[in-house]
Amino acid sequence: MVEGMVEVVVRGDSLVDDNALLIGSFMHDVNGQLDLVIEEGIFKRLAARDFSHGHEFYSAAFSMHPNHSHWRPYLVPRSELAERILGTSAAQASKQLDPDLLQPSKRHNQWLGFLGESEVIRRLAQSSQLDLFRPFPDLEMVEVLARNNLTGGFAGLQVKTGTVSRPYGEAQIHIRKATLSQAANTWLVGLAWLETAAGFDGECLLIPAADIPNVATDDGSDLAIHFHPSSPERTRLDPYRQRLLHLDRLVLEACLANSSS
Numbered sequence: 001m002v003e004g005m006v007e008v009v010v011r012g013d014s015l016v017d018d019n020a021l022l023i024g025s026f027m028h029d030v031n032g033q034l035d036l037v038i039e040e041g042i043f044k045r046l047a048a049r050d051f052s053h054g055h056e057f058y059s060a061a062f063s064m065h066p067n068h069s070h071w072r073p074y075l076v077p078r079s080e081l082a083e084r085i086l087g088t089s090a091a092q093a094s095k096q097l098d099p100d101l102l103q104p105s106k107r108h109n110q111w112l113g114f115l116g117e118s119e120v121i122r123r124l125a126q127s128s129q130l131d132l133f134r135p136f137p138d139l140e141m142v143e144v145l146a147r148n149n150l151t152g153g154f155a156g157l158q159v160k161t162g163t164v165s166r167p168y169g170e171a172q173i174h175i176r177k178a179t180l181s182q183a184a185n186t187w188l189v190g191l192a193w194l195e196t197a198a199g200f201d202g203e204c205l206l207i208p209a210a211d212i213p214n215v216a217t218d219d220g221s222d223l224a225i226h227f228h229p230s231s232p233e234r235t236r237l238d239p240y241r242q243r244l245l246h247l248d249r250l251v252l253e254a255c256l257a258n259s260s261s
Helices: 040-046 078-086 090-096 108-124 209-215 244-257
Strands: 005-011 021-024 034-039 048-052 055-063 075-077 130-133 144-148 154-163 171-176 186-194 203-208 217-219 222-227 241-243
Touching: 005 021, 021 040, 021 078, 034 040, 034 055, 034 078, 040 055, 075 078, 078 090, 108 130, 108 144, 108 154, 108 186, 108 244, 130 244, 144 244, 154 244, 171 186, 186 209, 186 222, 186 244, 203 209, 203 222, 203 244, 209 222, 241 244
Parallel strands: 154 186
Antiparallel strands: 005 055, 021 034, 034 075, 048 055, 130 144, 144 154, 154 171, 171 222, 186 203, 203 241, 217 222
16 A cells, blocks of 8 residues: 555556456455455556556556545445455355355365376476476366476476276376377376375386377277386387386486477
């Protein structure tokens, strides 16, 4: 707050959806607290616009006791904030919820997928030469993008994790056909989760995306890879079986193969 006015400054490149709500709130509770709730498009139209260091900025200043401010229609008492955002009272909104949505549910597959991605990121982060990026939203094949910050080369990775099941010691890894890429700079990393050991097997898969159809079986909308980690049996997956310990070095080599220098 500056001279009794709350100042809100927003970089222009962060305002990407005119229909999205921008909420500006003072950090400390004050008597008669008002919060700014406004669509981004309206905010850009009403805010002061400026440039600094090559960036566009929008700024607004409003009082907790506005009289003739053009921000007045968009200032909401803190106690009414939920109602303004929901379009109805919080009590009424909770009544409209499907009770089943409030029930806790087991999300083993999502948990295991997140755990596998976290393990791969942790392994790759051990190399200071790799910069790591996560796409959003996560709708395409590449879930982790690794870039060699010395050569400029990069490798896109999809991480899949399967649980090793008894009695065959097999982890099934499924890849959606709709997201499958044939790009030479895209790879599949397959991990095997050992429930009894509560950890990952020391062996993983690193498969070029273009090779996936050659080693997978058709499973409807998916392709399935049957991975027997640390097995002495010879299979068509043998060229892609790698030590998880060496994953950062292997991805560095993959980036080098796609280097722009």
